[in-house]
Amino acid sequence: MSVFTIREERCKGCGICVTFCPKQVLEVDELSKVHAVRKEDCIGCGQCELLCPDFAIFVDKVDKEAAK
Amino acid sequence: MMERSYEKYFRENRLPHIWCPGCGNGLAMKAIVMAIEEKGLSQDETVIVSGIGCSSRASGYMDFDTLHTAHGRAIPFATGIKLANPKLHVIVITGDGDCTAIGGNHFIHGCRRNVDLTVIMFNNEIYGMTGGQGSPTTPLGRLTTTAPYGTSVRPFDACHIAMAAGATYVARSTAYHVRHLAKLIGEGIDNKGFSFIEAYVQCPTAYGRKNRLGDGGAMMKWMRDNAVQLSAWEKLPEEKRQGKFPIGCFLKREAEDFNMAYNELVNRAGGAR
Ligand SMILES: Cc1ncc(C[n+]2csc(CCOP(=O)(O)OP(=O)(O)O)c2C)c(N)n1
Ligand code: SF4
Ligand code: SF4
Ligand code: SF4
Ligand SMILES: [Mg+2]
Numbered sequence: 413m414s415v416f417t418i419r420e421e422r423c424k425g426c427g428i429c430v431t432f433c434p435k436q437v438l439e440v441d442e443l444s445k446v447h448a449v450r451k452e453d454c455i456g457c458g459q460c461e462l463l464c465p466d467f468a469i470f471v472d473k474v475d476k477e478a479a480k
Numbered sequence: 481m482m483e484r485s486y487e488k489y490f491r492e493n494r495l496p497h498i499w500c501p502g503c504g505n506g507l508a509m510k511a512i513v514m515a516i517e518e519k520g521l522s523q524d525e526t527v528i529v530s531g532i533g534c535s536s537r538a539s540g541y542m543d544f545d546t547l548h549t550a551h552g553r554a555i556p557f558a559t560g561i562k563l564a565n566p567k568l569h570v571i572v573i574t575g576d577g578d579c580t581a582i583g584g585n586h587f588i589h590g591c592r593r594n595v596d597l598t599v600i601m602f603n604n605e606i607y608g609m610t611g612g613q614g615s616p617t618t619p620l621g622r623l624t625t626t627a628p629y630g631t632s633v634r635p636f637d638a639c640h641i642a643m644a645a646g647a648t649y650v651a652r653s654t655a656y657h658v659r660h661l662a663k664l665i666g667e668g669i670d671n672k673g674f675s676f677i678e679a680y681v682q683c684p685t686a687y688g689r690k691n692r693l694g695d696g697g698a699m700m701k702w703m704r705d706n707a708v709q710l711s712a713w714e715k716l717p718e719e720k721r722q723g724k725f726p727i728g729c730f731l732k733r734e735a736e737d738f739n740m741a742y743n744e745l746v747n748r749a750g751g752a753r
Contacts, residue, residue: 417481419497421495422495424500424501424502426501426502426695426696426697427502427695427697428696428697429698430697431698431700431701432697432700451563457740462659463507463700465499465502465503465504465505465510465655465696466497467487467495467506467510470484
């Protein structure tokens with residue numbers, strides 16, 4: 413599974429991560445901050461992290477057991 | 481979360497950066513620190529020099545010895561640094577206006593002298609900082625605040641200029657292709673001589689909006705769909721090249737760099753006193 417770290421103070425809600433996420437995991441709210449609303453669909457491809465121009469979203473893959 | 485290794489190259493207390501939502505400058509800056517990390521350059525022996533413009537603000541966020549100079553003048557400042565202290569890695573960040581308009585002469589003569597610099601030009605095809613005036617790289621027909629009926633003058637291809645003027649490494653990539661861009665910047669760092677890397681970036685605010693190109697994500701999709709790797713580009717017939725552009729390393733050649741030429745001159749003249 414994926415663990416998300418979103419640095420809200422850096423996120424500008426540009427939606428680039430939303431555009432390039434292949435699984436529609438992410439959404440930008442009305443306050444222009446991104447949220448992982450469908451975490452369970454994340455495949456951990458890292459596109460959101462790579463293409464965020466604001467260093468605001470990070471995805472770490474952890475195995476389910478370790479996450480408990 | 482494990483802190484990402486490239487974060488140590490940023491001045492944490494200066495972030496978030498000033499760039500607009502969706503601006504591509506952050507991605508070009510990310511590619512630069514990825515390349516610096518990959519090449520293992522020390523923060524104490526790397527200097528970042530920039531001119532003036534949105535793009536040139538990058539130096540303020542980067543944790544090295546940094547110099548934010550005057551509009552168009554980053555290359556001469558960087559040349560001075562490289563001459564005074566040849567062991568430093570000197571990286572220049574400039575914009576399309578900074579590099580090819582007001583700084584155009586410094587650019588071509590930096591290439592001609594083959595000064596050992598790595599110059600990264602953030603090309604958003606516009607003067608972003610001052611509100612969207614046309615730059616020498618604005619494509620034909622594009623709307624700008626100085627061309628409300630469309631740009632009527634042909635654009636420069638900055639990579640062509642660098643090749644013709646004598647640079648010894650010339651390449652282009654885009655904000656969408658961050659890893660590829662980082663790899664090319666790394667090759668530029670390795671080259672002993674003038675390396676020029678064009679980083680094609682989106683300016684959704686001063687350029688995208690006026691030309692109805694959509695938000696940052698839409699502009700990056702355009703890069704994904706229209707940038708063609710050089711090897712494929714070379715095989716494309718002319719009619720299929722319409723609207724597309726090549727990315728990759730265009731040129732790599734050997735030539736004596738400016739520091740070496742200068743040292744030889746000093747020796748010929750009887751040595752430094
Ligand atoms: C000597 C001088 N002339 C003009 C300006 C105004 N000025 C500031 S930035 C800029 C253009 C910036 O365009 P570019 O280099 O493409 O950078 P961008 O903002 O697009 O990243 C101009 C004309 C200035 N600061 N100094
Ligand atoms: S790309 Fe980055 S800044 Fe833009 S919405 Fe996503 S997390 Fe926020
Ligand atoms: S890692 Fe991939 S699938 Fe998961 S949220 Fe990011 S872009 Fe979407
Ligand atoms: S005006 Fe354009 S180049 Fe400047 S920060 Fe905004 S989007 Fe980026
Ligand atoms: Mg510009």
